[in-house]
Amino acid sequence: MEPKETKNRILDAAEHLFAEKGYHGTSLRMITTEATVNLAAVNYHFGSKESLIEAVIERRLLPLNQLRTKQLKAVRDEARRNDRAPDVRQTLAAFIEPTLSFRNSGPGAQDFIALVARALADPNDTARSVFINRIKPVLDLLHQCLAEALPQIDPQTIFWRLHFMIGSLTHIMHNLDKLPIPTEMMPTDNSFQEITEMLLTFITTGMEAPQ
Amino acid sequence: MEPKETKNRILDAAEHLFAEKGYHGTSLRMITTEATVNLAAVNYHFGSKESLIEAVIERRLLPLNQLRTKQLKAVRDEARRNDRAPDVRQTLAAFIEPTLSFRNSGPGAQDFIALVARALADPNDTARSVFINRIKPVLDLLHQCLAEALPQIDPQTIFWRLHFMIGSLTHIMHNLDKLPIPTEMMPTDNSFQEITEMLLTFITTGMEAPQ
DNA sequence: GTCTATACGATGATAGAC
């Protein structure tokens, strides 16, 4: 078996199981069984269970953050070229849309989101600090763009509203297909796109609220 | 030892450890050691580990939901008596403020919030379904109040905005003292109250946004 | 009724031979 093949099979299985059962709820045996590799292969390729979850997170997060950064800079630079402030909704969309299209890129991506949601809820998890450290530069850039877009609002207020936004985003991404949703509350079709628009309206309006 | 004393010691220790290490990360032996009771006391008083976490959740959640329900009904009935629509900010405050004052009621309450955040992130956790089932009636009441307050907005849209709000609320409650917050972003004093006001402004404005 | 000491079967982690 090619070496890359083994590593990826382990990463896929780990992503899936960590998402479903949590870090402590998943054993190395479960992972290696699902990946149909030998138990000791994890220690061989990744060193430890803890390094494995770090690798799982970085594999997805690095390209995602690159895309977010690229889109944010595009919005900011376009506004600067035209000598005006960036549009708030456009700025927020530049951050949010990569997250959402990523979510629809496959079942592994949804597992990853569940994994991140877990990591954020875990006060001691190593996954938590990996995630937070990696996303901080993107958040700083987003904050800077919003400060340009909303000069009338205190940067401190923008900072907190940004965290309210992150709460809404992660909550809805993680719970969209897990919530007990009455049928009459479900948008008719292409529901995901509609809910995305609703979210964007909600947070854009909240972000622009007078102090 | 008084019988209630033992049960409460177990509940306190379980709340603390489940919040810190998660359900699977906590063993009954850790709990009974921290509570300085015998290992078998858990099974005697609660039957199983799973029943124990249910008891942990219900102990806090029932009074909290009663308070929320009472305040929501007060706002609604007051508005009806005066033959006008309920105020949106007041309605949201009736739901949110008990949560926040509860959070400040002691260290055990903060553990409980961390526990709930964990439960919400866990797709399979029994704690999750206990929490969701218990809070559903309150959410239904809140939805009904908001529909009265915002007749111009589609109930379906209100429903989703309500979930965006819950995301913001749980995220900020859980992460308030865990986020890496630059000192210049921290409100000068009584920060918790200020952040609450900011949250209320954010979600009220978002909730009232034109469709 | 309440608590304790102890045991059981299952399962996970790990080190060392190959």
Next chain:
DNA sequence: GTCTATCATCGTATAGAC
């Protein structure tokens, strides 16, 4: 890279002391 023997720890059950 793989296999296996070994050990720790888990949740739970039970018998009996107070």
